[in-house]
Amino acid sequence: MLNVLVLGGTGEARRLAAALAGRAGTHVVSSLAGRVRDPKLPVGEVREGGFGGPEGLAAWLAEHRIGAVVDATHPFAARMSASAAAAARATGLPLLVLRRPGWQAAPGDDWRPVPSLEAAAGLLPALGERVFLTTGRRSLPVFADLDGLWFLARAVDPPEPPMPRRVEILLSRGPFTVEGELALMREHRIDVVVTKDSGGEMTTAKLRAARELGLPVVMVRRPPAPGGVPAVETVEAALSWLAAVAHAG
The missing domain is CATH 3.40.50 (Rossmann fold)
Structure with missing residues (x-):
């Protein structure tokens, strides 16, 4: 069983959780920061609230035997992304950033x-x-x-x-x-x-x-993504990455 933590709050995070909930051999936990009073909840297990910084997140990952982390937070959630990168380094867990592409100016803008x-x-x-x-x-x-x-x-x-x-x-x-x-x-x-x-x-x-x-x-402009962390722009690419992680494990 591959336990996956999805750091969420975005539409991409909800779509990823829904896809993983129906995948055999995978258990998904979605984490929400709790900053919105009535959030749109993803399918599957949901955790709300902070972790207590990188150290708290690393301890939570170990306690819950998480095998992979997907950072699908808002592109401006720089603090959470930095915590995820630090916790992944501390625990040796694979981490992927899922970020939808930014907007591109069109003629007339x-x-x-x-x-x-x-x-x-x-x-x-x-x-x-x-x-x-x-x-x-x-x-x-x-x-x-x-x-x-x-x-x-x-x-x-x-x-x-x-x-x-x-x-x-x-x-x-x-x-x-x-x-x-x-x-x-x-x-x-x-x-x-x-x-x-x-x-x-x-x-x-x-x-x-x-x-x-x-x-x-x-x-x-968006804050820079954490350095040294693989990133994808689509849910499909994130699913492929997780399939490779499960196969390698």
């Missing part, structure tokens, strides 16, 4: 790539007054001092202070449509969109809407 949320905040005053902020509820404190700007901030769960003084919170979960995003941006007279390069199809509608309206998009 006006993207302003930046390395961080802080850089995005510094760029905004020169781009417009009314901002559509789609970087998650935990990012709002970075923009809290921009009193001259108005924000429409979309998040799955309600954010906590500090946050911008002039902000309207929109609680919503994707996927979204281009028509809906166009209507939202027009209704709120949006000047600029801020997003992270999360990739995937669930939230691309905002990019297409911004292109149609001629709006600039401040695009926060």
